[in-house]
Amino acid sequence: MTNKRHPAEAYIEGVLDGSIPACYEVRQAYQRHQDDLELCREKGLVFNPNYSQQVINLFTKLKHYKGDYAGKPVYLEPWQQAIIWVTYGWRRGHKHGPRRFRQVYFEVPKKNGKTTMLAGLGIYHFAFDGESGAEVYTAATKRDQAKLCFNDIKAMIKTQPELAREFGIHTSTIFWERNHSKIVPLSRDSNTADGFNPSAAIIDELHRHQDGSMVGLLANSMATRSQGITFEITTAGTDKQSVCYKHRQYTIDVNAGRFEDESWWGLVYTLDEDDDWREPAAWRKANPNLGTGKSEEYMAELIQKARNDPSQENEVKRYHFNLWTGTEDKWITEERWQQGVPEEPIAEELLLEPEVEVYGGLDLAATSDFNALALTFHHPLEGWLHQKYFFWIPGDALDRRVEKQNMDFRQWVRAGYVRELPGNVIDQDLLAEEIAQICTKYQVKALAYDRYLAYNGAVQALIRAGISTTEQQQSMIHMSYPTKELERLVLSGHMTHENNPVMSWMMGNVMIYRDANDNIKIQKAKSVEKVDGPVAAVMSIAEYLAHNISEEESPYNEAGFF
Numbered sequence: 001m002t003n004k005r006h007p008a009e010a011y012i013e014g015v016l017d018g019s020i021p022a023c024y025e026v027r028q029a030y031q032r033h034q035d036d037l038e039l040c041r042e043k044g045l046v047f048n049p050n051y052s053q054q055v056i057n058l059f060t061k062l063k064h065y066k067g068d069y070a071g072k073p074v075y076l077e078p079w080q081q082a083i084i085w086v087t088y089g090w091r092r093g094h095k096h097g098p099r100r101f102r103q104v105y106f107e108v109p110k111k112n113g114k115t116t117m118l119a120g121l122g123i124y125h126f127a128f129d130g131e132s133g134a135e136v137y138t139a140a141t142k143r144d145q146a147k148l149c150f151n152d153i154k155a156m157i158k159t160q161p162e163l164a165r166e167f168g169i170h171t172s173t174i175f176w177e178r179n180h181s182k183i184v185p186l187s188r189d190s191n192t193a194d195g196f197n198p199s200a201a202i203i204d205e206l207h208r209h210q211d212g213s214m215v216g217l218l219a220n221s222m223a224t225r226s227q228g229i230t231f232e233i234t235t236a237g238t239d240k241q242s243v244c245y246k247h248r249q250y251t252i253d254v255n256a257g258r259f260e261d262e263s264w265w266g267l268v269y270t271l272d273e274d275d276d277w278r279e280p281a282a283w284r285k286a287n288p289n290l291g292t293g294k295s296e297e298y299m300a301e302l303i304q305k306a307r308n309d310p311s312q313e314n315e316v317k318r319y320h321f322n323l324w325t326g327t328e329d330k331w332i333t334e335e336r337w338q339q340g341v342p343e344e345p346i347a348e349e350l351l352l353e354p355e356v357e358v359y360g361g362l363d364l365a366a367t368s369d370f371n372a373l374a375l376t377f378h379h380p381l382e383g384w385l386h387q388k389y390f391f392w393i394p395g396d397a398l399d400r401r402v403e404k405q406n407m408d409f410r411q412w413v414r415a416g417y418v419r420e421l422p423g424n425v426i427d428q429d430l431l432a433e434e435i436a437q438i439c440t441k442y443q444v445k446a447l448a449y450d451r452y453l454a455y456n457g458a459v460q461a462l463i464r465a466g467i468s469t470t471e472q473q474q475s476m477i478h479m480s481y482p483t484k485e486l487e488r489l490v491l492s493g494h495m496t497h498e499n500n501p502v503m504s505w506m507m508g509n510v511m512i513y514r515d516a517n518d519n520i521k522i523q524k525a526k527s528v529e530k531v532d533g534p535v536a537a538v539m540s541i542a543e544y545l546a547h548n549i550s551e552e553e554s555p556y557n558e559a560g561f562f
Helices: 007-017 024-043 049-060 078-089 114-128 143-158 161-166 213-220 243-256 280-286 296-308 310-321 334-338 395-405 410-414 428-441 457-464 476-492 501-509 532-548
Strands: 045-047 090-092 103-107 135-140 174-176 181-187 200-204 229-234 264-268 328-330 357-363 371-378 385-394 419-421 444-450 469-472 495-497 511-514 520-522
Touching: 007 024, 007 078, 024 045, 024 078, 024 243, 024 264, 049 078, 049 114, 078 090, 078 264, 103 243, 114 135, 114 143, 114 174, 114 181, 114 200, 114 229, 135 143, 135 213, 143 161, 143 174, 143 181, 143 200, 200 213, 213 229, 229 243, 243 264, 243 501, 280 296, 296 310, 334 476, 334 501, 357 532, 371 428, 371 532, 385 395, 385 428, 385 501, 385 532, 395 410, 395 419, 419 428, 428 444, 428 457, 444 532, 457 469, 469 532, 476 495, 476 520, 476 532, 501 532, 520 532
Parallel strands: 103 229, 103 264, 135 181, 135 200, 200 229, 357 444, 385 419, 385 495, 444 469
Antiparallel strands: 045 090, 174 181, 328 511, 357 371, 371 385, 511 520
16 A cells, blocks of 8 residues: 655655646755755754644634635645645754744745635744744735735634634734734834734735835844744735845745755746746746636636736736836846756866967956956867856955845855955955956956946056956947847857856846847846846957957947947
8 A cells, every 4th residue: 555645745746847837946946845855964954744734734724714715624735735845844953843944935926825825824823833922923014914914814713713712803913812922913104013022924915015124123033033934925026126026036046056045945936938928838837726716717818908908918927927027127047047057067178278269357346345257268169168257255245245135155255156355345456466367377368347447456457467458338239249149158058157156146136128229238236136247247258259250240340349
């Protein structure tokens, strides 16, 4: 007799083997879980599914309270059980240790059972998590929004008479006297935050938060709670400078292994780059509840309305496919970028062969943050192209980043991907010395820098050191062609690049601006975070193009590209 697989495990397995449609971000999140099952011992982690099952079991005691399912017992779909399976099963230290994850980011389109999950999780942390004096907060920017989730919890409690008799249910508080626990809506326009000690927080529609003050307040106030956990649940938004989009990118980066953060996990249900949101075959990737709480007929109606009225298109994309819409676009997706990493690292001996031509791009825009050098290696006889990247940052700036963003940037320093320079600003002479050593080692044929930084100390030092340097204009018309060419080379597989997590992180931060003439350029001001590496890579490609195509072949010969 064989044991039937748990619905959560079957779902995870289906996502990873491709039998269940899922986007790259979801596959990556569950691949991290599978990898950790093998690596958990060396990480000091244990997976105990009994804790996950406790949460799932609670939902079976609850009932739906509105819509077609009102009065019927709650049944969590396999994809919902999988989220709980991972979130609650992982423990630190031993099988009964504290929860591994303290921060969970969950991005899912509307009408996918989010309300039911949030209400049930709120009840669990209020009364069934074993936390004495539990304080659960439903948080939002405005009180009315914060009370939406709070009222959902109240309504679900009332479907279970035993719970309704045990708990004190009031207008703005749910209280359990026996355990001194409470559930309270929290907003920026309330005084609830004075002297509070949250054990769990549910932040609904994070994309509506203009800054991270609420998120930071809740996280910092959980310091004394070993089991403290924050859920950030949202649909997509429009502001790619928001705390929501930053947490979205951080979730993707952590799941990909670019950042090590054992306390953070999350999922982003969306579409892959090549998916057409109008085609039914793609709908289930972004909508895991399709066919249960969200019908295909409903989706078809939405799509048709967007076809008939283009003004509704962005709203449909955001709310039903988690496609962030705005005037700037994402550039090369993480999946496509990682496909450019060769199976085996390119040998240094190959890069140092005398036939190889090397062109550099140098982004020195920041004196108190990241500076980047990108090298493009070209073998004219064999025709291959390869890129390599170097990064520098002042030590004090690194400390500020670690403290402010709670991200371990120092792991990149330890691994040799970032060179930490002493002080609170870049030492221009030391930076120039190290860049010159790299250029000399690889016999860089030409090193490009921004013409507006011609009198930068590092640039002047490189010129004095005899490095062949070139001024490069950074206008839209001058940067569009090399930006498109870098994109073409990567997507076509005609150029490889080293597996550098700093560069991968920065590629994920890039926002591209496209004008009416289809010219494109990396938007530093609009990008989520630092993009110095991608800018340097484009400059390096521009230098390669300047030496390998004629003026007649260039679309910008009249603009003075050469």
